[in-house]
Amino acid sequence: MSFTELPPSFWGYALETAAKLLNIAPSKSIPQTPYEIWHGKPASYKYLRVWGSPAYVKRLVGDKLDSRSSLCRFIGYPKETAGYYFYDPPSKNFCLEERSVLEKDFPSDSRMMRS
Template sequence: MIFLALIHTDVCGPLNMPARGGFQYFITFTDDFSRYDYVYLMKHKSESFEKFKEFKNEVQNQLAYTLNRVPSKKVEKTPYEIWSGKKPHMSYIKIWGCEVYVKRQISTKLEPKSDKCSFVGYPKETRGYYFYNPSEGKVFVARTGVFLEKDFISKGISGRKVELEEIQESQGIDTPMDE
Protein backbone atom coordinates (compact mmCIF):
# COMPACT_ATOMS: atom_id res chain seq x y z
CA MET A 1 0.00 0.00 0.00
CA ILE A 2 1.06 3.57 -0.62
CA PHE A 3 0.29 6.71 1.34
CA LEU A 4 -2.22 9.00 -0.31
CA ALA A 5 -2.92 6.52 -3.11
CA LEU A 6 -6.60 6.63 -2.17
CA ILE A 7 -8.23 9.55 -0.36
CA HIS A 8 -11.77 9.52 1.00
CA THR A 9 -13.57 12.82 1.44
CA ASP A 10 -16.83 13.93 2.99
CA VAL A 11 -18.60 17.25 3.48
CA CYS A 12 -20.72 17.58 6.61
CA GLY A 13 -23.22 20.27 7.55
CA PRO A 14 -24.91 22.54 8.04
CA LEU A 15 -24.29 22.13 11.76
CA ASN A 16 -27.16 22.81 14.16
CA MET A 17 -24.94 25.19 16.06
CA PRO A 18 -22.22 27.01 14.08
CA ALA A 19 -18.66 26.70 15.39
CA ARG A 20 -16.72 29.70 16.66
CA GLY A 21 -16.07 31.96 13.70
CA GLY A 22 -19.40 31.13 12.02
CA PHE A 23 -18.29 27.83 10.48
CA GLN A 24 -21.33 25.70 9.59
CA TYR A 25 -19.66 22.97 7.51
CA PHE A 26 -16.51 20.90 7.53
CA ILE A 27 -14.78 18.72 4.97
CA THR A 28 -12.58 15.73 5.73
CA PHE A 29 -9.84 14.09 3.68
CA THR A 30 -8.83 10.62 4.91
CA ASP A 31 -5.84 8.63 3.66
CA ASP A 32 -7.02 5.05 3.11
CA PHE A 33 -3.68 3.48 4.05
CA SER A 34 -2.86 5.30 7.30
CA ARG A 35 -6.40 6.47 8.17
CA TYR A 36 -4.87 9.91 8.79
CA ASP A 37 -7.49 12.67 8.62
CA TYR A 38 -7.32 16.29 7.56
CA VAL A 39 -10.31 18.41 8.62
CA TYR A 40 -11.07 21.89 7.30
CA LEU A 41 -13.83 24.16 8.61
CA MET A 42 -16.02 26.03 6.12
CA LYS A 43 -18.66 28.74 6.32
CA HIS A 44 -20.26 27.62 3.05
CA LYS A 45 -20.45 24.29 1.26
CA SER A 46 -19.21 26.02 -1.90
CA GLU A 47 -15.73 26.33 -0.29
CA SER A 48 -15.16 22.56 -0.73
CA PHE A 49 -12.99 22.81 -3.84
CA GLU A 50 -10.82 25.55 -2.31
CA LYS A 51 -10.29 23.36 0.76
CA PHE A 52 -9.31 20.46 -1.50
CA LYS A 53 -6.70 22.71 -3.15
CA GLU A 54 -5.43 23.70 0.33
CA PHE A 55 -5.15 20.03 1.30
CA LYS A 56 -3.37 19.17 -1.97
CA ASN A 57 -0.89 22.04 -1.53
CA GLU A 58 -0.11 20.99 2.04
CA VAL A 59 0.57 17.39 1.00
CA GLN A 60 2.68 18.47 -2.00
CA ASN A 61 4.75 20.85 0.14
CA GLN A 62 5.54 18.07 2.61
CA LEU A 63 6.46 15.73 -0.23
CA ALA A 64 8.70 18.32 -1.91
CA TYR A 65 10.42 19.06 1.40
CA THR A 66 11.38 15.40 1.75
CA LEU A 67 12.26 14.77 -1.92
CA ASN A 68 14.57 17.80 -2.01
CA ARG A 69 16.66 16.19 0.71
CA VAL A 70 16.98 12.74 -0.87
CA PRO A 71 19.75 11.89 -3.38
CA SER A 72 18.95 10.68 -6.89
CA LYS A 73 20.82 8.50 -9.39
CA LYS A 74 21.19 11.29 -11.98
CA VAL A 75 22.90 13.86 -9.75
CA GLU A 76 25.59 13.29 -7.12
CA LYS A 77 24.09 15.83 -4.72
CA THR A 78 20.62 16.32 -3.34
CA PRO A 79 18.49 19.12 -4.83
CA TYR A 80 18.70 20.92 -1.46
CA GLU A 81 22.52 20.73 -1.55
CA ILE A 82 22.67 22.07 -5.11
CA TRP A 83 20.28 24.89 -4.27
CA SER A 84 21.71 25.97 -0.90
CA GLY A 85 25.32 24.78 -1.11
CA LYS A 86 24.89 22.91 2.21
CA LYS A 87 24.38 19.22 2.89
CA PRO A 88 20.96 18.56 4.37
CA HIS A 89 20.76 17.15 7.88
CA MET A 90 18.81 13.92 7.51
CA SER A 91 18.62 12.80 11.13
CA TYR A 92 15.35 14.65 11.66
CA ILE A 93 13.58 13.26 8.55
CA LYS A 94 10.75 11.00 9.72
CA ILE A 95 8.17 8.73 8.08
CA TRP A 96 5.01 10.69 7.39
CA GLY A 97 1.99 9.29 9.20
CA CYS A 98 3.92 7.19 11.75
CA GLU A 99 2.79 7.08 15.36
CA VAL A 100 4.63 9.30 17.82
CA TYR A 101 4.45 9.76 21.56
CA VAL A 102 4.72 13.48 22.32
CA LYS A 103 5.30 14.71 25.87
CA ARG A 104 2.41 16.73 27.28
CA GLN A 105 3.12 20.32 28.27
CA ILE A 106 1.09 19.99 31.45
CA SER A 107 0.05 16.74 33.11
CA THR A 108 -0.96 15.64 36.58
CA LYS A 109 0.51 12.65 38.39
CA LEU A 110 -2.43 10.46 37.40
CA GLU A 111 -2.51 11.40 33.71
CA PRO A 112 -0.25 9.93 31.03
CA LYS A 113 2.97 11.88 30.48
CA SER A 114 2.60 11.78 26.68
CA ASP A 115 -0.05 11.65 23.96
CA LYS A 116 -0.20 9.21 21.05
CA CYS A 117 -0.09 11.33 17.89
CA SER A 118 0.76 11.05 14.18
CA PHE A 119 3.66 12.81 12.46
CA VAL A 120 2.30 15.03 9.66
CA GLY A 121 5.08 17.35 8.55
CA TYR A 122 7.69 20.01 9.16
CA PRO A 123 6.87 23.64 9.98
CA LYS A 124 8.67 26.24 7.85
CA GLU A 125 8.72 28.95 10.50
CA THR A 126 10.34 27.01 13.37
CA ARG A 127 12.31 23.88 14.21
CA GLY A 128 10.31 20.86 15.15
CA TYR A 129 7.57 18.72 13.72
CA TYR A 130 3.85 18.94 13.05
CA PHE A 131 1.91 16.36 15.03
CA TYR A 132 -1.76 15.46 14.85
CA ASN A 133 -3.47 14.51 18.11
CA PRO A 134 -6.59 12.47 17.19
CA SER A 135 -8.09 12.66 20.69
CA GLU A 136 -8.13 16.47 20.50
CA GLY A 137 -8.49 16.76 16.72
CA LYS A 138 -5.63 19.28 16.59
CA VAL A 139 -2.36 19.73 14.72
CA PHE A 140 0.45 21.28 16.77
CA VAL A 141 4.21 21.86 16.68
CA ALA A 142 6.65 20.21 19.09
CA ARG A 143 10.41 19.81 18.93
CA THR A 144 10.66 16.20 20.02
CA GLY A 145 8.76 12.96 20.27
CA VAL A 146 9.30 9.22 20.36
CA PHE A 147 8.75 8.11 16.75
CA LEU A 148 7.52 4.54 16.20
CA GLU A 149 8.81 4.28 12.63
CA LYS A 150 9.85 0.62 12.86
CA ASP A 151 6.37 -0.39 14.04
CA PHE A 152 4.87 1.63 11.20
CA ILE A 153 7.04 -0.02 8.55
CA SER A 154 6.42 -3.51 9.88
CA LYS A 155 2.64 -3.07 9.65
CA GLY A 156 2.86 -2.86 5.88
CA ILE A 157 -0.90 -2.95 5.52
CA SER A 158 -3.75 -0.64 6.29
CA GLY A 159 -4.55 -0.35 9.96
CA ARG A 160 -8.20 -0.73 9.10
CA LYS A 161 -9.85 -4.13 9.01
CA VAL A 162 -12.69 -4.36 6.54
CA GLU A 163 -15.11 -7.24 6.64
CA LEU A 164 -17.52 -7.63 3.78
CA GLU A 165 -20.73 -9.52 4.19
CA GLU A 166 -22.61 -10.93 1.24
CA ILE A 167 -26.23 -9.89 1.19
CA GLN A 168 -28.63 -11.75 -1.04
CA GLU A 169 -32.06 -10.56 -1.97
CA SER A 170 -34.72 -12.86 -0.64
CA GLN A 171 -37.21 -14.38 -3.02
CA GLY A 172 -40.43 -12.46 -2.47
CA ILE A 173 -43.76 -14.27 -2.27
CA ASP A 174 -46.47 -12.79 -4.42
CA THR A 175 -49.65 -12.22 -2.47
CA PRO A 176 -52.86 -10.90 -3.94
CA MET A 177 -53.64 -7.36 -2.92
CA ASP A 178 -56.99 -6.55 -1.37
CA GLU A 179 -59.19 -4.74 -3.80
Template sequence: MTRSGERYVVTFTDDFSRYGYVYLMKHKHEMFKQYQNEIQNQLGKTIKMLRSDRSGEYLSLEFDEHLKKCGIISQLTPPGTPQLKGVSERRNRTLLDMVRSMMCRINLPHSFWSFYLETATRIINLAPTKKVDKTPYEIWHGEKPKVCYLRVWRCNTYVTSESMDKLNPCGDKIAADRQSCS
Protein backbone atom coordinates (compact mmCIF):
# COMPACT_ATOMS: atom_id res chain seq x y z
CA MET A 1 0.00 0.00 0.00
CA THR A 2 1.22 3.53 -0.78
CA ARG A 3 1.47 6.40 1.71
CA SER A 4 -1.91 7.61 0.37
CA GLY A 5 -3.59 4.21 0.64
CA GLU A 6 -3.49 3.05 -3.00
CA ARG A 7 -3.00 -0.63 -3.67
CA TYR A 8 -3.59 -0.95 -7.42
CA VAL A 9 -2.15 0.48 -10.61
CA VAL A 10 -3.60 0.63 -14.08
CA THR A 11 -1.53 1.71 -17.07
CA PHE A 12 -2.71 2.97 -20.44
CA THR A 13 -0.25 3.19 -23.33
CA ASP A 14 -0.90 4.74 -26.73
CA ASP A 15 0.11 2.16 -29.32
CA PHE A 16 1.53 4.67 -31.82
CA SER A 17 3.38 7.22 -29.70
CA ARG A 18 4.04 4.92 -26.72
CA TYR A 19 2.90 7.73 -24.40
CA GLY A 20 1.82 6.19 -21.12
CA TYR A 21 -0.52 7.05 -18.29
CA VAL A 22 -0.43 5.54 -14.82
CA TYR A 23 -3.35 5.71 -12.40
CA LEU A 24 -3.08 4.67 -8.77
CA MET A 25 -6.23 3.29 -7.14
CA LYS A 26 -7.40 2.38 -3.67
CA HIS A 27 -10.03 0.02 -5.07
CA LYS A 28 -10.41 -1.70 -8.43
CA HIS A 29 -12.91 0.57 -10.14
CA GLU A 30 -13.19 1.57 -13.75
CA MET A 31 -10.35 3.98 -14.40
CA PHE A 32 -10.95 3.86 -18.12
CA LYS A 33 -13.72 6.47 -18.03
CA GLN A 34 -11.48 8.90 -16.15
CA TYR A 35 -8.69 8.26 -18.65
CA GLN A 36 -11.08 8.67 -21.58
CA ASN A 37 -12.41 11.99 -20.23
CA GLU A 38 -8.89 13.28 -19.67
CA ILE A 39 -7.81 12.36 -23.20
CA GLN A 40 -10.88 13.89 -24.83
CA ASN A 41 -11.16 17.05 -22.73
CA GLN A 42 -7.50 17.93 -22.25
CA LEU A 43 -6.05 16.78 -25.56
CA GLY A 44 -9.02 16.66 -27.93
CA LYS A 45 -8.10 13.10 -28.94
CA THR A 46 -10.38 10.09 -29.29
CA ILE A 47 -9.79 6.50 -28.31
CA LYS A 48 -10.45 4.08 -31.13
CA MET A 49 -9.58 0.72 -29.58
CA LEU A 50 -9.02 -0.71 -26.11
CA ARG A 51 -6.91 -3.85 -25.84
CA SER A 52 -7.19 -5.55 -22.47
CA ASP A 53 -6.38 -8.84 -20.78
CA ARG A 54 -9.90 -9.84 -19.72
CA SER A 55 -9.64 -8.17 -16.33
CA GLY A 56 -12.97 -8.27 -14.54
CA GLU A 57 -13.48 -4.51 -14.73
CA TYR A 58 -13.40 -4.66 -18.56
CA LEU A 59 -15.85 -7.54 -18.96
CA SER A 60 -19.06 -6.09 -17.53
CA LEU A 61 -22.06 -5.48 -19.78
CA GLU A 62 -22.19 -1.87 -18.58
CA PHE A 63 -18.59 -1.28 -19.67
CA ASP A 64 -19.20 -3.02 -23.01
CA GLU A 65 -22.22 -0.76 -23.63
CA HIS A 66 -20.11 2.30 -22.77
CA LEU A 67 -17.50 1.28 -25.35
CA LYS A 68 -20.14 0.66 -28.01
CA LYS A 69 -21.81 4.01 -27.29
CA CYS A 70 -18.45 5.78 -27.71
CA GLY A 71 -17.52 3.81 -30.85
CA ILE A 72 -14.52 2.17 -29.18
CA ILE A 73 -13.59 -1.31 -30.32
CA SER A 74 -12.92 -3.72 -27.45
CA GLN A 75 -10.10 -6.14 -28.19
CA LEU A 76 -9.78 -8.86 -25.54
CA THR A 77 -6.67 -11.01 -25.62
CA PRO A 78 -6.97 -14.75 -25.01
CA PRO A 79 -6.07 -15.98 -21.52
CA GLY A 80 -2.40 -16.79 -20.98
CA THR A 81 -1.13 -14.85 -24.01
CA PRO A 82 0.82 -11.84 -22.70
CA GLN A 83 2.70 -11.65 -26.01
CA LEU A 84 -0.46 -10.25 -27.63
CA LYS A 85 -0.22 -7.25 -25.30
CA GLY A 86 3.45 -6.72 -26.08
CA VAL A 87 3.55 -2.92 -25.80
CA SER A 88 1.83 -2.79 -22.40
CA GLU A 89 3.63 -5.86 -21.04
CA ARG A 90 7.03 -4.38 -21.95
CA ARG A 91 6.00 -1.01 -20.53
CA ASN A 92 4.90 -2.56 -17.23
CA ARG A 93 8.12 -4.57 -17.04
CA THR A 94 10.23 -1.48 -17.72
CA LEU A 95 8.32 0.52 -15.11
CA LEU A 96 8.76 -2.20 -12.50
CA ASP A 97 12.49 -2.48 -13.26
CA MET A 98 12.90 1.29 -12.94
CA VAL A 99 10.94 1.40 -9.67
CA ARG A 100 13.02 -1.43 -8.24
CA SER A 101 16.23 0.31 -9.31
CA MET A 102 15.18 3.62 -7.71
CA MET A 103 14.15 1.85 -4.52
CA CYS A 104 17.62 0.27 -4.28
CA ARG A 105 19.24 3.69 -4.63
CA ILE A 106 17.30 5.32 -1.79
CA ASN A 107 16.59 3.54 1.44
CA LEU A 108 12.92 4.47 2.00
CA PRO A 109 9.98 2.27 3.01
CA HIS A 110 8.19 0.35 0.25
CA SER A 111 5.14 2.58 0.77
CA PHE A 112 6.88 5.22 -1.39
CA TRP A 113 6.65 3.04 -4.51
CA SER A 114 3.97 5.27 -6.07
CA PHE A 115 6.38 8.22 -6.25
CA TYR A 116 8.98 6.06 -7.96
CA LEU A 117 6.35 4.78 -10.40
CA GLU A 118 5.16 8.26 -11.36
CA THR A 119 8.78 9.37 -11.84
CA ALA A 120 9.57 6.35 -14.00
CA THR A 121 6.48 6.96 -16.14
CA ARG A 122 7.47 10.59 -16.67
CA ILE A 123 11.01 9.62 -17.68
CA ILE A 124 9.80 7.01 -20.17
CA ASN A 125 7.43 9.53 -21.74
CA LEU A 126 10.34 11.97 -22.20
CA ALA A 127 12.75 9.41 -23.70
CA PRO A 128 12.96 8.72 -27.45
CA THR A 129 11.71 5.39 -28.79
CA LYS A 130 12.92 3.20 -31.63
CA LYS A 131 9.48 3.20 -33.23
CA VAL A 132 9.32 6.90 -34.13
CA ASP A 133 11.86 9.71 -34.39
CA LYS A 134 10.31 11.84 -31.65
CA THR A 135 9.70 11.36 -27.95
CA PRO A 136 6.29 10.04 -26.85
CA TYR A 137 5.70 13.39 -25.12
CA GLU A 138 6.42 15.30 -28.32
CA ILE A 139 4.02 13.17 -30.37
CA TRP A 140 1.29 13.23 -27.73
CA HIS A 141 1.45 16.95 -26.84
CA GLY A 142 2.77 18.38 -30.12
CA GLU A 143 5.73 20.17 -28.54
CA LYS A 144 9.21 19.33 -27.36
CA PRO A 145 9.35 18.41 -23.68
CA LYS A 146 11.05 20.68 -21.15
CA VAL A 147 13.61 18.69 -19.22
CA CYS A 148 15.31 21.42 -17.16
CA TYR A 149 13.96 19.95 -13.94
CA LEU A 150 15.39 16.46 -14.44
CA ARG A 151 18.14 15.57 -12.00
CA VAL A 152 20.09 12.49 -11.13
CA TRP A 153 17.97 10.57 -8.64
CA ARG A 154 18.86 11.72 -5.13
CA CYS A 155 21.37 14.37 -6.25
CA ASN A 156 22.03 17.68 -4.48
CA THR A 157 20.18 20.75 -5.71
CA TYR A 158 20.95 24.38 -5.06
CA VAL A 159 18.66 27.40 -5.23
CA THR A 160 20.30 30.66 -6.24
CA SER A 161 20.37 33.21 -3.43
CA GLU A 162 21.36 36.85 -3.32
CA SER A 163 24.26 37.62 -1.01
CA MET A 164 25.81 40.96 -0.12
CA ASP A 165 29.17 39.30 0.52
CA LYS A 166 30.98 38.19 -2.64
CA LEU A 167 32.66 35.33 -0.79
CA ASN A 168 29.44 33.70 0.46
CA PRO A 169 27.96 30.82 -1.53
CA CYS A 170 25.63 31.84 -4.38
CA GLY A 171 23.14 29.10 -3.61
CA ASP A 172 21.44 27.30 -0.78
CA LYS A 173 21.46 23.52 -0.75
CA ILE A 174 18.03 21.87 -0.76
CA ALA A 175 17.52 18.41 0.70
CA ALA A 176 17.49 15.76 -2.04
CA ASP A 177 13.89 14.80 -1.28
CA ARG A 178 12.67 18.42 -1.63
CA GLN A 179 14.04 19.32 -5.07
CA SER A 180 12.13 21.52 -7.50
CA CYS A 181 12.62 23.05 -10.93
CA SER A 182 12.35 26.80 -11.44
Protein backbone atom coordinates (compact mmCIF):
# COMPACT_ATOMS: atom_id res chain seq x y z
CA MET A 1 0.00 0.00 0.00
CA SER A 2 2.90 2.37 0.63
CA PHE A 3 4.09 2.09 -2.99
CA THR A 4 0.76 3.23 -4.37
CA GLU A 5 0.59 6.54 -2.47
CA LEU A 6 -3.13 5.99 -1.92
CA PRO A 7 -4.63 7.29 1.34
CA PRO A 8 -5.26 4.95 4.31
CA SER A 9 -9.00 5.07 3.59
CA PHE A 10 -8.35 2.58 0.76
CA TRP A 11 -7.26 -0.20 3.15
CA GLY A 12 -10.69 -1.83 2.87
CA TYR A 13 -10.25 -2.26 -0.89
CA ALA A 14 -6.74 -3.62 -0.34
CA LEU A 15 -7.98 -6.19 2.20
CA GLU A 16 -10.82 -7.35 -0.07
CA THR A 17 -8.36 -7.83 -2.92
CA ALA A 18 -5.96 -9.74 -0.65
CA ALA A 19 -8.79 -12.05 0.47
CA LYS A 20 -9.71 -12.74 -3.15
CA LEU A 21 -6.10 -13.58 -3.98
CA LEU A 22 -5.80 -15.91 -0.98
CA ASN A 23 -8.92 -17.78 -2.10
CA ILE A 24 -7.47 -18.52 -5.55
CA ALA A 25 -3.84 -19.12 -4.51
CA PRO A 26 -2.57 -22.73 -4.31
CA SER A 27 -1.44 -24.11 -0.97
CA LYS A 28 0.73 -27.04 0.13
CA SER A 29 -1.60 -27.96 2.99
CA ILE A 30 -4.70 -28.70 0.89
CA PRO A 31 -4.89 -30.20 -2.62
CA GLN A 32 -7.42 -27.65 -3.91
CA THR A 33 -7.85 -23.90 -3.56
CA PRO A 34 -10.94 -22.57 -1.75
CA TYR A 35 -12.14 -21.29 -5.14
CA GLU A 36 -11.91 -24.80 -6.66
CA ILE A 37 -13.78 -26.34 -3.73
CA TRP A 38 -16.60 -23.78 -3.98
CA HIS A 39 -16.91 -23.55 -7.80
CA GLY A 40 -15.75 -27.02 -8.86
CA LYS A 41 -13.16 -25.70 -11.33
CA PRO A 42 -9.74 -24.04 -11.07
CA ALA A 43 -9.55 -20.23 -11.02
CA SER A 44 -8.27 -18.22 -13.96
CA TYR A 45 -5.30 -15.98 -13.24
CA LYS A 46 -5.29 -14.04 -16.52
CA TYR A 47 -7.47 -11.20 -15.21
CA LEU A 48 -5.35 -10.40 -12.13
CA ARG A 49 -3.92 -6.91 -11.69
CA VAL A 50 -1.41 -5.36 -9.28
CA TRP A 51 -3.34 -3.50 -6.58
CA GLY A 52 -2.87 0.27 -6.79
CA SER A 53 -1.30 0.17 -10.23
CA PRO A 54 -1.98 3.07 -12.60
CA ALA A 55 -4.24 2.36 -15.56
CA TYR A 56 -5.85 4.35 -18.33
CA VAL A 57 -9.64 4.04 -18.22
CA LYS A 58 -11.91 5.20 -21.04
CA ARG A 59 -14.14 8.17 -20.25
CA LEU A 60 -17.78 8.04 -21.25
CA VAL A 61 -18.45 11.77 -21.50
CA GLY A 62 -16.45 14.70 -22.72
CA ASP A 63 -15.83 17.13 -25.50
CA LYS A 64 -14.47 15.96 -28.85
CA LEU A 65 -11.09 17.52 -28.14
CA ASP A 66 -10.81 16.25 -24.56
CA SER A 67 -8.74 13.24 -23.63
CA ARG A 68 -10.70 10.02 -24.11
CA SER A 69 -9.15 8.33 -21.09
CA SER A 70 -8.08 9.25 -17.60
CA LEU A 71 -5.21 7.95 -15.49
CA CYS A 72 -6.77 6.03 -12.59
CA ARG A 73 -5.64 3.54 -9.93
CA PHE A 74 -6.79 -0.07 -9.77
CA ILE A 75 -8.36 -0.70 -6.35
CA GLY A 76 -10.20 -4.02 -6.58
CA TYR A 77 -12.49 -6.58 -8.16
CA PRO A 78 -16.29 -6.30 -8.00
CA LYS A 79 -18.15 -9.25 -6.47
CA GLU A 80 -21.27 -9.04 -8.60
CA THR A 81 -19.87 -8.61 -12.13
CA ALA A 82 -16.78 -8.92 -14.29
CA GLY A 83 -14.46 -5.94 -14.40
CA TYR A 84 -12.30 -3.82 -12.14
CA TYR A 85 -12.80 -0.96 -9.66
CA PHE A 86 -10.76 2.16 -10.34
CA TYR A 87 -10.19 5.42 -8.48
CA ASP A 88 -9.65 8.65 -10.42
CA PRO A 89 -7.51 10.92 -8.15
CA PRO A 90 -8.08 14.27 -9.94
CA SER A 91 -11.89 13.97 -9.89
CA LYS A 92 -12.00 11.81 -6.70
CA ASN A 93 -14.48 9.47 -8.42
CA PHE A 94 -14.76 5.69 -8.42
CA CYS A 95 -15.69 3.69 -11.50
CA LEU A 96 -16.26 0.12 -12.59
CA GLU A 97 -14.75 -0.82 -15.95
CA GLU A 98 -14.16 -4.05 -17.82
CA ARG A 99 -11.25 -2.83 -19.92
CA SER A 100 -8.22 -0.75 -19.11
CA VAL A 101 -4.61 -0.27 -20.18
CA LEU A 102 -2.05 -0.62 -17.39
CA GLU A 103 0.89 1.75 -17.00
CA LYS A 104 4.33 0.15 -17.35
CA ASP A 105 6.37 2.27 -14.90
CA PHE A 106 4.57 1.33 -11.67
CA PRO A 107 5.45 1.71 -8.71
CA SER A 108 7.87 4.54 -9.50
CA ASP A 109 5.16 6.85 -10.85
CA SER A 110 4.43 9.46 -8.17
CA ARG A 111 2.63 12.04 -10.30
CA MET A 112 -0.87 10.57 -9.86
CA MET A 113 -1.74 11.69 -6.34
CA ARG A 114 -0.26 15.15 -6.87
CA SER A 115 -2.53 16.08 -9.79
